[in-house]
Amino acid sequence: MVRRVLGPQLAGKSICAVRLITPGVIAHPRSEEFVEGVVGRRVAGMERRGKFLQILLDDGGRVVVHFRMTGCLLRFTAADLADVMEKHTHVIFELDDGSVLCYSDQRRFGRLWLVEDVETATSGVDAANADTDTGAVHVADVETAVDKKGSRVEKSGSGLSREMSAAGLRVTGMDKLGLEPFDTGMTWKYLRDKLGGRRICIKEGLLDQGVVAGIGNIYSDEILFASRIYPGREARTLTVAQWKRLAAQIPVTMEYYIEKNEISPEDYLKGRGKDYRNTPYLRVYGQKEKPCPNCQTRLEGTRIGGRSSVYCPKCQKM
Numbered sequence: 001m002v003r004r005v006l007g008p009q010l011a012g013k014s015i016c017a018v019r020l021i022t023p024g025v026i027a028h029p030r031s032e033e034f035v036e037g038v039v040g041r042r043v044a045g046m047e048r049r050g051k052f053l054q055i056l057l058d059d060g061g062r063v064v065v066h067f068r069m070t071g072c073l074l075r076f077t078a079a080d081l082a083d084v085m086e087k088h089t090h091v092i093f094e095l096d097d098g099s100v101l102c103y104s105d106q107r108r109f110g111r112l113w114l115v116e117d118v119e120t121a122t123s124g125v126d127a128a129n130a131d132t133d134t135g136a137v138h139v140a141d142v143e144t145a146v147d148k149k150g151s152r153v154e155k156s157g158s159g160l161s162r163e164m165s166a167a168g169l170r171v172t173g174m175d176k177l178g179l180e181p182f183d184t185g186m187t188w189k190y191l192r193d194k195l196g197g198r199r200i201c202i203k204e205g206l207l208d209q210g211v212v213a214g215i216g217n218i219y220s221d222e223i224l225f226a227s228r229i230y231p232g233r234e235a236r237t238l239t240v241a242q243w244k245r246l247a248a249q250i251p252v253t254m255e256y257y258i259e260k261n262e263i264s265p266e267d268y269l270k271g272r273g274k275d276y277r278n279t280p281y282l283r284v285y286g287q288k289e290k291p292c293p294n295c296q297t298r299l300e301g302t303r304i305g306g307r308s309s310v311y312c313p314k315c316q317k318m
């Protein structure tokens, strides 16, 4: 949602100055280097990977943001800033159109990184031409890291794709992310290979960002309901039919809620980046004791792996 709203608003804008109110939210590099490194660069666009938001810079670097629990990015006009600035604002990016992008985070668990990219030819033959000026870049490492995860390589107009440097992937922890929900490699066999031997509940398996990136507590409940699998079911006991339903439902459910989450920039700002539009469409999450949308049985709530979970005892048999 952040990317869809802010991406078009920020593209083409340059960062003129950075006010760092809480240096501790900068995870990498040192906070002074972060500020120096960001100032003067232009935003090319935004990308999401798992729960990481990435602000792409047009010369091949990126600011990576992980919001954790309460972090958010909001854009205001500079004139409005004094009136509307959140109490927990930690970083203010001043842009060349007179607007400001504020990173605020009440609980301060979120982090920001500045990392450099490497450009790789999508054909793979032009690797030698990749930008190695950043010093920390090893093209072979990056390509291996990407291939291993089977991630899609997005093509840009020039035929070059931008991948984060191996050092950047490591420093942000993004090297440990699993497949995206929409990745063609995210098949039932992939899920079974990753989770089928583990003694964890299937819900915990879905929340493991190293298997599928970007599934949170809400969507894991919705995916399991749609797949008719009890969230507390031990992963290693799932049948082939259940793995197949699960693999099929992950992209379907995620796409459905991304669509329901569409929001106007005005409403995004009003809701302080937290006004999720999909709440009325959730079928089980937050619906404890209400009737199951399929069979009218009363939905039950429980805790699984420390997370609140809601399920239908009839549709999702233990």
Ligand SMILES: [Zn+2]
Pocket (backbone or CB within 6 Å): 292, 293, 294, 295, 296, 297, 312, 313, 314, 315, 316
């Ligand atoms: Zn039911």
